[in-house]
Amino acid sequence: MRALEDDLFPSTPGKVKIERAGGAMNRQLHRCFASTSTMFLWALFLVAMTASYLSFQSFVDTSSKYFQASWGGLHWERQIRSSAAPRRPPGSSPNAGISVLVTGAAGFVGAHCSLALRKRGDGVVGIDNFNAYYDPSLKKARKALLASHGVYVVDGDINDARLLAKLFDVVPFTHVLHLAAQAGVRYAMENPSSYVHSNVAGLVTLLEACKSADPQPALVWASSSSVYGLNDAVPFSESHRTDRPASLYAATKKAGEEITHSYNHIYGLSVTGLRFFTVYGPWGRPDMAYFSFTRNILQGKPITVYRGRDHVDLARDFTYIDDIVKGCLGSLDTAGRSTGSGGKKRGPAPYRIFNLGNTSPVTVPTLVAILEKHLRVKAKKHVVEMPGNGDVPFTHANISLARHHLGYKPTTNLDAGLKKFVKWYLSYYGYTRGSSKSL
Numbered sequence: 001m002r003a004l005e006d007d008l009f010p011s012t013p014g015k016v017k018i019e020r021a022g023g024a025m026n027r028q029l030h031r032c033f034a035s036t037s038t039m040f041l042w043a044l045f046l047v048a049m050t051a052s053y054l055s056f057q058s059f060v061d062t063s064s065k066y067f068q069a070s071w072g073g074l075h076w077e078r079q080i081r082s083s084a085a086p087r088r089p090p091g092s093s094p095n096a097g098i099s100v101l102v103t104g105a106a107g108f109v110g111a112h113c114s115l116a117l118r119k120r121g122d123g124v125v126g127i128d129n130f131n132a133y134y135d136p137s138l139k140k141a142r143k144a145l146l147a148s149h150g151v152y153v154v155d156g157d158i159n160d161a162r163l164l165a166k167l168f169d170v171v172p173f174t175h176v177l178h179l180a181a182q183a184g185v186r187y188a189m190e191n192p193s194s195y196v197h198s199n200v201a202g203l204v205t206l207l208e209a210c211k212s213a214d215p216q217p218a219l220v221w222a223s224s225s226s227v228y229g230l231n232d233a234v235p236f237s238e239s240h241r242t243d244r245p246a247s248l249y250a251a252t253k254k255a256g257e258e259i260t261h262s263y264n265h266i267y268g269l270s271v272t273g274l275r276f277f278t279v280y281g282p283w284g285r286p287d288m289a290y291f292s293f294t295r296n297i298l299q300g301k302p303i304t305v306y307r308g309r310d311h312v313d314l315a316r317d318f319t320y321i322d323d324i325v326k327g328c329l330g331s332l333d334t335a336g337r338s339t340g341s342g343g344k345k346r347g348p349a350p351y352r353i354f355n356l357g358n359t360s361p362v363t364v365p366t367l368v369a370i371l372e373k374h375l376r377v378k379a380k381k382h383v384v385e386m387p388g389n390g391d392v393p394f395t396h397a398n399i400s401l402a403r404h405h406l407g408y409k410p411t412t413n414l415d416a417g418l419k420k421f422v423k424w425y426l427s428y429y430g431y432t433r434g435s436s437k438s439l
């Protein structure tokens, strides 16, 4: 047995060695195990530390976001309520007065409409994201002008569903005048996603808030003459084709018309879409031709005048801001009620589309000649073929429908309107006739 044992487990130095080696190995394994478990504990400790650090960071982030948020809090809510309260002049009906949420209130048309609504005693709350598409200081100046008339403009984005829900929570708005958008026909080739972000995603976020609000507001919003695209039947009438947009900008505005229709159909939201025709005037948009031409002419810089095929001048149905404001307010006043509440439709609601134009197109060279006259400076014109950038050769509005339903009747021609614009421009940018900055 022993021999067998010795055979099987020979008492050899090797065995002894093995035994010794096994003991050393055990000790090593033990040590190794001990150090592994120490390492494991350390790792656990580190993971726990990292996790608690991260959750502390996220707490700090969340709370600092909360504390830094430009909206929220009791004081903010008081400002919103006060701005939204109609203040009809003494003697008028106590029930009169609507409460309007104006998106894009620090924009050109938004600021003018907000002011006009406030002046006639309606409640107005604005929202604007003050983006840098053009000089935000002009938007801030418009905001300051509105503030001096008691209109509060929230610094926020229409894509912020929480902010919109909060606004509808604080105020039962009767109307939404939706003017926030990524504007500009040619910029769509440079920054296409900004058009989808504001004109499609932002619109849907706003519609979701409107449809869920109780009461549901009536919506009036800015579409565009650009939806007529390649349509060449003139003057452009609401019954004409709008399925051939010439630019992404136009396509997003056309999409907006379809999207608002679906919300009207499903949720009973009252919708009025307004197709604006090249709106201009004081406090205007620096990216538009009349504005940038004025700046360049005054600075002695050349202007680029596009010309259509076969040397035909481009023409626009330029529409003065005061006429557009009347069309917007007329739309708010005649918008039927939304029928739904809390996201449920209770019956059919109005869906309307109107052209808001001037009905007398003017060529771009004539626009330049009028500016030269009012500025008393000759322009350095650089005439080039119209690049394929989404521009259409002309626009011309038929406004019969708006005249009939809104009492819309434009009264300012391009010469009179540009005279007012130039007066504002010179004063706003500090030009005085005869001074060093003079004409």
Ligand SMILES: O=C(O)[C@H]1O[C@H](OP(=O)(O)OP(=O)(O)OC[C@H]2O[C@@H](n3ccc(=O)[nH]c3=O)[C@H](O)[C@@H]2O)[C@H](O)[C@@H](O)[C@@H]1O
Pocket: 183, 184, 185, 223, 224, 225, 226, 227, 276, 277, 278, 279, 287, 288, 289, 290, 304, 305, 306, 307, 314, 315, 316, 364, 391
């Ligand atoms: O009516 C509309 O739907 C659109 O009107 C304007 O678009 P647009 O008519 O292109 O206005 P401008 O950018 O002021 O251009 C007016 C005319 O001047 C021309 N132009 C523009 C810029 C320039 O450097 N040179 C030039 O000849 C354009 O081709 C166009 O014929 C607005 O910019 C859009 O936001 C709006 O939706």
